[in-house]
Amino acid sequence: MIKTTLPKQENKLESKYITLQSGIRTHYIDAGPPDAPVVLLTHGFLSSVRDWKANMLPLAENSPKPLRFIALDWAGFGLSDKGNRAYSLYFFADFLRDFAIAMGLESFDLVGHSMGGKHNLAFAIFYPQYIRKFVLVDTDGFITESWMMNSSGKPWFKPIQAIQLKALGSPRLVKAFFSQAYHDKSFIPGDAKLKEGVRMLTMPDQIDALKALNQNYPSLSMRLTGLIERVPEIEKPTLIVWGRQDRIIHISCAEIAKSMLKNSRLHIFEECGHIPQIEKASEFNKLLLEFLNED
Numbered sequence: 001m002i003k004t005t006l007p008k009q010e011n012k013l014e015s016k017y018i019t020l021q022s023g024i025r026t027h028y029i030d031a032g033p034p035d036a037p038v039v040l041l042t043h044g045f046l047s048s049v050r051d052w053k054a055n056m057l058p059l060a061e062n063s064p065k066p067l068r069f070i071a072l073d074w075a076g077f078g079l080s081d082k083g084n085r086a087y088s089l090y091f092f093a094d095f096l097r098d099f100a101i102a103m104g105l106e107s108f109d110l111v112g113h114s115m116g117g118k119h120n121l122a123f124a125i126f127y128p129q130y131i132r133k134f135v136l137v138d139t140d141g142f143i144t145e146s147w148m149m150n151s152s153g154k155p156w157f158k159p160i161q162a163i164q165l166k167a168l169g170s171p172r173l174v175k176a177f178f179s180q181a182y183h184d185k186s187f188i189p190g191d192a193k194l195k196e197g198v199r200m201l202t203m204p205d206q207i208d209a210l211k212a213l214n215q216n217y218p219s220l221s222m223r224l225t226g227l228i229e230r231v232p233e234i235e236k237p238t239l240i241v242w243g244r245q246d247r248i249i250h251i252s253c254a255e256i257a258k259s260m261l262k263n264s265r266l267h268i269f270e271e272c273g274h275i276p277q278i279e280k281a282s283e284f285n286k287l288l289l290e291f292l293n294e295d
């Protein structure tokens with residue numbers, strides 16, 4: 001296992017790597033007692049473990065019972081291996097299983113945001129034996145795909161894909177995305193962080209991963225794969241969390257999720273956009289700990 005240090009403002013969270021049986025070198029951070037029950041946190045599209053950095057230490061320090069919080073970078077994102085792979089919901093479910101095996105995790109609570117929640121849904125369908133409690137945060141997977149999403153992977157779509165990828169090199173357009181993600185605009189990153197984000201997003205291996213993800217979109221869709229029909233199989237205690245003003249994945253998807261997951265409850269944050277764990281960090285942490293600590 002190779003270890004490095006995160007930037008100074010995050011130096012209490014040590015960056016770690018583990019190589020899975022598939023050969024994928026995977027980045028993660030953790031907080032809490034190493035022998036405590038694990039809560040696994042997964043991030044959304046074009047993101048990384050940093051989506052959870054405001055939460056992990058407060059969660060670990062304030063949980064009534066000892067819990068170990070682990071956030072990982074999905075293959076294709078953050079500091080985990082990227083490149084051109086056959087990405088699919090099946091791939092990501094197996095990736096999460098392989099991470100659990102490599103880390104020696106027999107069971108854990110599973111929390112997923114946006115795309116991460118969608119991947120977690122696939123994992124919960126295929127490998128329910130690992131999961132104690134299940135948390136979905138403004139989760140992808142319940143939307144009806146647009147014609148653009150359905151067209152990904154078709155030869156004529158490549159010029160459109162090229163335009164999309166080129167947009168990642170524009171701090172102005174990346175800032176516009178964050179403007180959509182946050183209801184409270186004070187959370188939009190400053191110029192320095194935007195430039196660093198653009199640098200990471202436009203690295204060659206990241207571009208290769210994004211091209212592959214785009215080309216493979218039909219196999220990454222809950223509906224197009226038919227996995228949406230299996231969501232009611234998930235019987236674990238589930239907390240669904242949503243921001244009322246989410247402009248990325250509409251609040252109506254929260255009600256769809258609740259209707260499909262029979263052992264679930266829904267909490268809606270008012271005056272909140274797509275990323276409540278950041279925009280409403282204190283309230284989110286309190287809500288999550290209450291759920292995780294229930295008998």
